[in-house]
Amino acid sequence: MGKAEIKLEPSGERMIVDGYQSSVQDYVIYLLHLATYEYARQFVSEMNVLDYGCGSGYGAGIISSQARSIVAVDVDEEAIYFAKNHYEANNIEFKRIDPAQGLPFTDDQFDTVLSFQVFEHVQDTAAYLSEIRRVLRPGGKLVLVTPDRSTRLLPFQKPWNRWHLKEYDREGLRSELSRHFSQVEMLGMTARKDMINVEIRRCTKIKWLTLPFTLPIVPENLRIAALNAIHRVRGRGAGHGGELREYPYKIDDVVISADASPSVNLIAIAS
Secondary structure (H helix, E strand, C coil), X not given: CCHHHCCCCCECCECCHHHHXXXXXXXXXXXXXXXXXXXXXXXXCCCEEEEECCCCCXXXXXXXXXXXXXXXXECCHHHHHHHHHHXXXXXXXXXEXXXXXXXXXCCCCEEEXXXXXXXXXXXXHHHHXXXXXXXXXXXXXXXXXXXXXXXXXXXXXXXXCCCCCCCECHXXXXXXXXXXXXXXXXXXXXXXXXXXXXXXXXXXXHHHXXXXXXXXXXXXXXXXXXXXXXXXXXXXXXXXXXXXXXXXXXXXXXEEECCCCCCCEEEEEEC
């Protein structure tokens, strides 16, 4: 099967580059994702890197020119197949992993582990972080990115994203990571005002739309069923392609800093 014949269905949880440029909301999400990997370049130069949750593989492709080697893993077999056929490089190995098993790597194997937009999906965060700590060499770094609930959710609210188990604020994420790493630096991600307002408006609309099903008193199975129904009513959502358009935003408009506000993603650097 040639590259042109390989089709990976986009979703709100799996970014396909060509599928996120048909609306301004999608395009802002796309730039935030790209900016994350651009930021990661400084942590991967001449390093052995684990991209833990690589999705379609676009991020491994971005950093491949800096890294010594990259092992890019995901639980989705179709995503790995797509990645192998679109982002293949001499220093990248794409590999499907079993989420029920530990990482299939030796202790102290990697200089850097990247975990981008994965932690919010993890049920057993202690096991997840312990495995990352195990495969990191002494002095290695984990760069972890996850949504910032402080701008996406009301203080009491469960995630309106039906795939997210838990979203974190700055101190909550720091607390989780500090149980496994002695040093944790916390940053936020924002952008120029008109650009970040696109994402803030999108999140604000959804967080009110999904009440009361995202209240903490609502059983989890009911929350998921209701969110699935809302998703069907609203349509297929982000990442489903369409006519490509041009928008007045670029990667350089994204800002990552300790005092980023309003922050839509948290960036943790742990060692």
